[in-house]
Amino acid sequence: MTDSNLSFFGRVSLAVGTFFSILGNGEFAAGVKRLRDGEGFAPAAPAPVSAPAPVAEPVAPALKEASPVAALQLLGLLQRDARFVDFVEEDIARYSDTEIGAAARLVHDGCRAVLREHFSIRPVREEAEGSRVTLADGFDASAIRLTGNVVGSAPFHGSISHRGWKVEEVRLPRVAERHDATVIAPAEVEL
Secondary structure: OOHHHOOHHHHHHHHHHHHHHHHHOHHHHHHHHHHHOOOOOOOOOOOOOOOOOOOOOOOOOOOOOOOHHHHHHHHHHHHHHHOHHHHHHOOHHHOOHHHHHHHHHHHHHHHHHHHHHHEEEEEOOOOOOOOEEEEOOOOOOOOOOOOOOOOOOOOEEEEOOOOOEEEEEEOOOOOOOOOOOOOOOOOOOOO
């Protein structure tokens, strides 16, 4: 199947993964916004570096295919407890800001309950936002993203604009082997 002809479930898996990537990665979110604005996804021009980096042979990272079952399971939990899909799929243009705000509060409370029940999420950095920090050479670039005027090399001195989030534990329920995870909310028929 080509990239331009993804199946429905392939699109669901892509949407859920993209949703969490946008929440967790500001640079990726900015790229998606540029794409939606018709500017293309190309990342912003890199900041100048004071010394040229040594040229190394590019090494393609080993990619593993993610199973959509856990993503679908999480989406089902968000629908069950927060009516997340109902909220996102609703055309909200006809509602007032007050009505949308009231609905968003319910969805927020349900989503928060799901996250707290099924994940242990902690800040990447314990300091308060706005705190001044120094990042020594060798800091974990997968856990800390430098923004602003990034020039030179470590140590870097700056202020925490977002503490970041990391998952320490996942507690998704086990599912039966024949469970159809693609049904995130069964249709309801009232008798």
